[in-house]
Amino acid sequence: MNPPASPETTPDRGALRRRLADRLAAAGDLRSPPWRAAVESVPREVFAPEWFERVDTEHGTMWSPVLGDAATPERVYEDTTLVTQLDDKVRPRDVAGPVFGTPSSSSTLPGLVVGMLEDLRVEDGDRVLEIGSGTGYSTALLARRLGDDRVTSIEVDPETARRAASALKATGLEPHLVVGDGLDGVPDRAPYDRLIATCSVREIPRPWLEQSRPGTIVLANLTGWLYAFGQTRLTVTEPGHAIGEFLPGTVSFMVARRHAPPGLDTRAALAADTPGRPTDLGPAILRDWAGRFVVQGALPTAQHVTMQVGNGPFLDHLLDADGSHATLLPQQDGSWNVREGGPRRLWNLAEQAVTCWRAQGAPPVDAFRMSITPDRQTIHLPDDSLTWELPHS
Numbered sequence: 001m002n003p004p005a006s007p008e009t010t011p012d013r014g015a016l017r018r019r020l021a022d023r024l025a026a027a028g029d030l031r032s033p034p035w036r037a038a039v040e041s042v043p044r045e046v047f048a049p050e051w052f053e054r055v056d057t058e059h060g061t062m063w064s065p066v067l068g069d070a071a072t073p074e075r076v077y078e079d080t081t082l083v084t085q086l087d088d089k090v091r092p093r094d095v096a097g098p099v100f101g102t103p104s105s106s107s108t109l110p111g112l113v114v115g116m117l118e119d120l121r122v123e124d125g126d127r128v129l130e131i132g133s134g135t136g137y138s139t140a141l142l143a144r145r146l147g148d149d150r151v152t153s154i155e156v157d158p159e160t161a162r163r164a165a166s167a168l169k170a171t172g173l174e175p176h177l178v179v180g181d182g183l184d185g186v187p188d189r190a191p192y193d194r195l196i197a198t199c200s201v202r203e204i205p206r207p208w209l210e211q212s213r214p215g216t217i218v219l220a221n222l223t224g225w226l227y228a229f230g231q232t233r234l235t236v237t238e239p240g241h242a243i244g245e246f247l248p249g250t251v252s253f254m255v256a257r258r259h260a261p262p263g264l265d266t267r268a269a270l271a272a273d274t275p276g277r278p279t280d281l282g283p284a285i286l287r288d289w290a291g292r293f294v295v296q297g298a299l300p301t302a303q304h305v306t307m308q309v310g311n312g313p314f315l316d317h318l319l320d321a322d323g324s325h326a327t328l329l330p331q332q333d334g335s336w337n338v339r340e341g342g343p344r345r346l347w348n349l350a351e352q353a354v355t356c357w358r359a360q361g362a363p364p365v366d367a368f369r370m371s372i373t374p375d376r377q378t379i380h381l382p383d384d385s386l387t388w389e390l391p392h393s
Contacts, residue, residue: 011072011073011074013043013045013073014040016073016074016076016077017039017040017041017042017043017044017077018040019077020039020044020077020079020110021036021039021040023079023111024039024079024110024111024114024115027079027111028115029110029111029112029114029115029118030114030115030118031118032118034145035114035117035118035141035145037144037145038140038141038144038145039110039114039141041144042137042140042141042144042171043171044076044077044107044110044137045071045073045076045077046167046170046171047107047135047136047137047140047164047167048071048076048082048084048107048135048137049067049071050065050066050067050068050071050084050091050092050093051065051066051067051071051082051083051084051092051106051107052064052065052066052082052083052084052086052092052103053065053066053083054083055098057098060100061100062098062099062100063083063086063098063099063100063101063103064097064098065092065093065095065096065097066092067092067093079109079110079111080109081106081107081108081109081112082106082107082135083103083105083106084105084106084107084134084135085103085104085105085106085157085160086099086101086102086103086104087101087102087104088104088157089104089159103254104157104254105134105135105157105160106134106135106254107134107135107137108134108137108138108198108253110137112251113137113138113141114141115249116196116219116231116251117138117141117142117145117196119219119231119233119247120194120196120217120219120233121194121217122142122145122146122194123193124146125146125150125193126146126150126193126194127150127152127189127191127192127193127194128142128146128150128151128152128192128193128194128195128196129152129153129154129185129186129189129190129192129194129195129196129208129211130142130151130152130153130154130195130196130197130198131154131182131183131185131195131196131197131198131199131208131220132153132154132155132156132182132197132198132199132253133153133154133155133160133161133164133177134155134160134164134198135160135163135164135167136153136163136164136165136167136168138198139151139153139164139168139173139175139177140167140168140171140173142175143168143173143174143175144173148173148174148175148176149175149176150175151175151176152175152176152177152178152186152189152192153175153176153177153178154177154178154179154180154181154182154185154186155177155178155179155180155182156179156180156181156182156256156257158179161177161179164177165177176189181257181258182197182199182256183201183205183207183256183258183259184205184207185205185207185208185210185211186211187207187210187211190210190211190212191211191212191213191216192211192212192213192216193213193215193216193217194216194217194218194219195208195211195212195216195217195218195219195220196218196219196220197219197220197221197253198253199221199253199254199255199256200220200221200222200223200229200252200253200254200255200256200259201220201221201222201223201255201256201259202222202223202224202225202255202259202300202390202391203222203259203377203390203391203392204218204220204222204234204242204372204377206240208220209236209239209240209241209242209372210239210240212236213236214236214237214238214239215235215236216235216236217233217234217235217236218232218233218234218235218236218242218244219231219232219233219234220232220234221251221252221253222370222379222390223252223253223255223259223296224296224297224300225261225296225300225301225302225303226286226292226295226296226299226302226303226304227252227255227292227304228289228292228293228295228296229250229251229252229253229293230246230293230365230366230368230379231246231247231249231251232244232245232246232247232370233245233246233247234370234372240372240373240374241372241373241374242370242371242372243369243370243371243372244369244370245366245368245369245370246365246366246367246368246369246370247366248364248366249366250289261303262321264303264305264319265319265323266305266307266317266319268323268325268341268342269317269319269325269326269327269341270307270309270317272325272327272339272341274339275329275337275339276327276329276337276338276339276340277337277338277339277340278335278336278337279328279336279337279338279347279351280336280351281336281338281347281350281351281354282328282336283316283328283336285350285354286304286316289364289365290357290362290363290364290365291354291357291362293365293368294353294354294357294386295350295353295354297353297379297386297388298349298350298352298353298388299318299320299346299349299350300388300390300391301320301321301322301391302318302319302320302321302324302346303318303319303320304316304317304318304319305317305319313330315327315328315329316328318346318347318350320342320344320346322342322343322344323342323343324340324341324342324343324344324345324346325340325341325342325346326338326339326340326341326345326346326347326350327339327340328347353386353388356385356386357386359385360381360385360386363381367381367382368380368381369381369382376389376390377389377390378390
């Protein structure tokens with residue numbers, strides 16, 4: 001057993017929080033005195049006493065538990081995301097060493113959290129609904145800034161919600177916490193002046209708009225089944241209506257469970273063996289942040305996977321829920337062919353959208369706008385030269 005830390009070696013938690021605030025301010029994420037006061041007063045170590053550290057191996061990504069003496073305050077106050085749960089159930093204390101798994105809950109890096117809270121444009125007296133309590137750290141920042149009675153936070157995972165509630169109480173905070181599906185909002189506490197989501201969604205859920213006042217700001221991360229992301233800030237103009245913009249940066253979150261893609265059937269794509277047709281659009285477009293966003297707009301029900309058949313090369317495949325599929329085939333001269341099948345020619349639709357986007361100068365995601373009416377939700381360039389409608393989940 002390690003001896004208790006002496007006063008000389010015990011880190012000054014307040015100093016660590018002030019140093020974190022300085023770093024966030026220098027990076028441009030922390031921009032106002034009220035949020036600095038919140039960062040300097042909320043003890044992050046209470047919300048993330050243990051976490052998983054990413055380990056890249058030849059067999060894939062694994063996650064190594066960090067707990068006990070290894071979970072030092074200095075590491076807690078780094079500007080980094082701390083993964084606290086895998087596969088909706090596994091905690092660091094549940095494993096003895098590195099394991100495979102998919103992150104399902106985390107304490108998001110403070111710079112992103114604080115930057116989003118600044119982007120939310122909170123004012124004194126605002127009533128805020130937070131979708132996704134997570135560890136409770138962002139909830140604590142909101143409660144410090146506005147007061148417990150002004151903050152409502154909903155978390156879908158009961159055990160995650162229980163731990164967040166315990167951590168909040170340990171810091172002397174008691175905002176209104178709800179266990180449930182955040183896509184439904186919390187109607188009993190409506191209306192809200194601000195709504196912020198720490199998960200990604202395929203569309204803005206109608207209940208969020210119904211529970212907002214005219215003038216409410218909604219900050220949410222939009223995604224799709226190609227996992228392209230855009231951070232949007234919307235202003236509710238009247239019941240069921242909102243307009244907004246996409247913000248700069250490359251922000252992404254875990255997808256809300258109800259908006260996650262279905263399982264894939266890869267058999268048709270892998271069985272096809274035609275040489276395909278030439279295409280000027282190779283798979284590099286799917287590695288480009290804005291390019292992938294445009295392809296996703298054109299193919300809202302398609303998914304992207306990289307697979308091989310036998311000992312062949314790994315190939316990029318697009319697979320759609322309607323059975324359509326496209327496979328990109330590298331040629332010896334460095335060019336590309338595409339093999340398409342099913343009811344729709346997926347890559348042809350992607351080519352058309354990308355051609356239009358490039359004709360406008362290949363603008364970044366933050367050049368796009370979003371408009372919502374009771375009938376549809378659309379993403380578009382300001383001149384409507386490129387526009388698409390979001391699917392209804």
